[in-house]
Amino acid sequence: MKFIDTGLEGCTLIEIEPIGDNRGFFARTFCSEEFAKRGLNPVTAQCSISFSATRGTTRGLHFQHGTGLEDKLVRCVQGSIFDVMVDLRDGSPTFGRWFGQILSAENNLQLYSSKGFAHGFQTLTDDCVVSYQIAQPYDAALSAGVLWNDPDIGIEWPLEPTEQSSRDLVFPRLREMKSGVLP
Numbered sequence: 128m129k130f131i132d133t134g135l136e137g138c139t140l141i142e143i144e145p146i147g148d149n150r151g152f153f154a155r156t157f158c159s160e161e162f163a164k165r166g167l168n169p170v171t172a173q174c175s176i177s178f179s180a181t182r183g184t185t186r187g188l189h190f191q192h193g194t195g196l197e198d199k200l201v202r203c204v205q206g207s208i209f210d211v212m213v214d215l216r217d218g219s220p221t222f223g224r225w226f227g228q229i230l231s232a233e234n235n236l237q238l239y240s241s242k243g244f245a246h247g248f249q250t251l252t253d254d255c256v257v258s259y260q261i262a263q264p265y266d267a268a269l270s271a272g273v274l275w276n277d278p279d280i281g282i283e284w285p286l287e288p289t290e291q292s293s294r295d296l297v298f299p300r301l302r303e304m305k306s307g308v309l310p
């Protein structure tokens with residue numbers, strides 16, 4: 128696995144390194160020892176997947192509050208997505224900045240963010256499957272979000288959204304939040 132700096136401390140791009148042979152390939156997508164060595168949380172409390180049928184489906188931007196703050200590893204295992212992490216950490220020198228990266232079943236890239244980031248993505252193909260590995264359990268009571276198109280964040284989404292949840296459309300803007308998210 129290669130660990131690649133994104134310019135946002137706490138957000139790391141990870142390139143998996145497939146070992147190919149006559150059958151196909153084998154690759155590690157996670158290794159607790161390597162994660163711990165690089166300061167990434169090696170705990171896995173939950174693995175989840177989502178399926179999005181339509182290109183342009185946009186999910187997020189999500190985070191959990193307080194004790195629910197998440198360390199999250201995201202991978203696209205079918206199709207292709209534009210994946211985004213936003214730094215919401217109070218006092219962070221990169222507060223409010225975002226990092227976006229295309230993740231696909233083919234490009235071998237995964238995106239990791241530590242506590243205090245919001246996450247969202249947009250599907251670039253139909254029939255996308257996104258896989259998550261998260262260090263904390265889901266807690267609906269702590270689940271929160273910030274508006275996907277907040278102009279103060281200014282994410283350059285590649286497509287006009289097609290499908291979104293009603294909840295995602297009414298999240299507050301960054302400037303309406305009382306404070307950022309404390310890691």
Ligand SMILES: Cc1cn([C@H]2C[C@H](O)[C@@H](COP(=O)(O)OP(=O)(O)O[C@H]3O[C@@H](C)C(=O)[C@@H](O)[C@H]3O)O2)c(=O)[nH]c1=O
Pocket residue numbers: 175177186187188189190246247248259265292
């Ligand atoms: C995230 C999540 C949702 N749910 C339930 C709540 C709801 O009934 C249904 C769909 O939830 P959502 O609408 O929140 O699903 P979705 O919008 O796909 O939520 C996901 O978005 C991306 C951007 C992330 O970063 C993920 O961590 C997660 O927040 O699944 C769980 O039971 N466990 C979970 O971990």
